[in-house]
Amino acid sequence: MKIICGLILFSTFAIIFVSGLNCWTCNVLGGNNVCRRSGGLRTCFNNQVCYNEVRRRGNTINIRKGCKNSGVCENHIMQSMSTPNPNNQCVNGPNYFCSCCCGNSVCNSNWLTCVTAGSVAPTVSTTVPPADEGLKRSDIINIQDSWNTLKGFGYETVGMLVLHRLFNDAPQTRYLFSQLSLSSNESFTLEQMRNNSRVVYHANRVARAVGRLVDLIELPTNFTDHLVWLGQRHAYHGVAPVNFD
Helix, strand or coil, X not given: CHHHHHHHHHHHHHHCCCCCCEEEEEEEECCHHHHHHHCEEEECCCCEEEEEEEEEECCEEEXXXXXXXXXXXXXXXXXXXXXXXXXXCCCCCCEEEEXXXXXXXXXXXXXXXXXXXXXXXXXXXXXXXXXCCCCCHHHHXXXXXXXXXXXXXXXXXXXXXXXXXXXXXXXXXXXXXXXXXXXXXXXXXXXXXXXXXXXXXXXXXXXXXXXXXXXXXXXXXXXXXXXXXXXXXXXXXXCCHHHCC
């Protein structure tokens, strides 16, 4: 049945195949944002379709997008459906491999999945977006005043509230905090979290990181450099664009 479904899927995008597809192309280490910044559109040959591959091994994420022979894509679909390999499944976890092919232009620009037949392919700009005009003075004052109010409750309390919401609203992210020895299937109360010294320590770090950014908010270059540094640290620990929502 899986093989039949695979043939149906492949025949679907083969039918809508149009020669000279424009496919997003990149081969990068990092998330989809890195691919979108460093990659570009490429016109494929007549016998090619767009493909998207995302491979994660621990803290390393490799994304490959581009044009691929339609027959090779068919083989990949059949292989993935007939091989019950837990590391060859498109899941959000420490190790996975996602692969898909599609037959309309720019249908491979998404993170883990391709745009299917009948869907509207996302618009991909090939130009550098205009620079952000930055925050207004009133925005900066509001952020500083809000943070000063929150900071009055103490860094530990603020950080614990952030982690409490994260761990309970998005429990699928708990695997990113393996050093905190968290259970994967139970809800946490603030009291339970306070009894975990590692959680308390990390909560303080989270709140102080936010505080540091508020301190730098009127220094755009320093602010950006600090955000990049934080991003690199979190990418090293396995945080991926799928976790942002």
